Amino acid sequence: MGRKKYNVAVAGATGAVGRKLIEVLEKRNFPVSVLKLLASKRSAGEIISFGGREHVVEVMKEDSFDGADIALFSAGASVSSVYAPIAVRSGAVVIDNSSCFRNDPSVPLVIPEINPGDASLHKGIISNPNCTTAIMLMALYPVYKAAGIKKIIVSTYQSVSGAGMKGIVELEEQILNISKGIKPEMSVFKYPIAFNLIPHIDSFTGTGYTKEEIKMLNETRKILHDDKIKVSATCVRVPVKSVHSMSVTFVTEQNIKPDDVRDFLRGSKGIKVIDEPDKNRYPMPVSAEGEFDCFAGRIRKDSAFRNGISMWICGDQLLKGAALNAVQIAELLIK
Ligand SMILES: NC(=O)c1ccc[n+]([C@@H]2O[C@H](COP(=O)([O-])OP(=O)(O)OC[C@H]3O[C@@H](n4cnc5c(N)ncnc54)[C@H](OP(=O)(O)O)[C@@H]3O)[C@@H](O)[C@H]2O)c1
Secondary structure (H helix, E strand, O other): OOOOOEEEEEEOOOOHHHHHHHHHHHHOOOOEEEEEEEEOOOOOOOEEEEOOEEEEOEEOOOOOOOOOOEEEEOOOHHHHHHHHHHHHHOOOEEEEOOOOOOOOOOOOEOOOOOOHHHHHHOOOEEEOOOHHHHHHHHHHHHHHHHHOEEEEEEEEEEOHHHHOHHHHHHHHHHHHHHHOOOOOOOOOOOOOOOOOOEOOOOOEOOOOOEHHHHHHHHHHHHHHOOOOOEEEEEEEEOOOOOOEEEEEEEEEOOOOOHHHHHHHHHOOOOEEEOOEHHHOEOOOHHHHOOOOOEEEEEEEEOOOOOOEEEEEEEEOOOHHHHHHHHHHHHHHHHO
């Protein structure tokens, strides 16, 4: 790719991630020549503005990727499984937000701050990691690099937009209905999410863990190229609109202090420390929403594990957990 501007297709342009992809391309001045916005026939004809011009959303078809250099996919795994290979055959490099190819050994799984070199090994498709894994690793990788990490125990607090636009609509409708004494209706989540927590994201496996929890183990290992690291996750849906949060305890190889962790993080890009308990300052979804950076705080020596550190992490999963990371991968490709 030696040209100055690139033809970019966004597959799933009207979704929660797709809309952020368009925003991030614009905010980061990605050199776009032609932008093609694709979705299903449900939203074909919708107008979305980019670069001061209105763009009409088109129905995704087999020839939609003709002439595209980069195809950013966020239309779900079943759509990726059919259309990503078509886009590759049309000559595009695919950056896929779905889980479709993440476990495929021939497909790199990339966080540009961590394993940028893997992107160049692609054979047409690069996967974007699971949103919670990406945010967790943004805070843990600087420690991993400096002091080694052997095991991670994490409980997540995942926002409703992690289930797409329809997740946000369901939370907002339920809050209105419950406040008026009307019984909440469910379609996205199995139980009411308003005024509730649901310890169940993606389907259960025979191990007692859900697929979302297993993704945190498998994808951490793939991104770090470390098959020994242990990850035990409990993933919980919470009534927050955007931003995934998590409580993490990890065990390091070297004995380090909370101040060392703060120093490692302060020297790293994409992660900021907000950790002033005496001033009641720590990361929260309301302050992390819309931010490109992830945030860590409540950093302390863990009282249960030798060489253990505990901390609290927040990150906008539609950005670093999806759209921003995907655009950063595209930036690596054109470098
Ligand atoms: N939400 C997150 O936080 C997040 C984070 C990381 C990764 N992801 C992944 O990103 C993908 C998209 O998630 P999302 O949250 O953005 O979902 P979403 O809000 O439901 O959006 C889905 C998008 O895909 C389009 N689409 C669905 N079926 C299609 C089809 N048959 N043909 C063409 N387009 C189709 C939809 O178009 P219509 O408007 O026409 O229906 C919409 O633009 C998923 O694989 C998800 O796992 C999501």
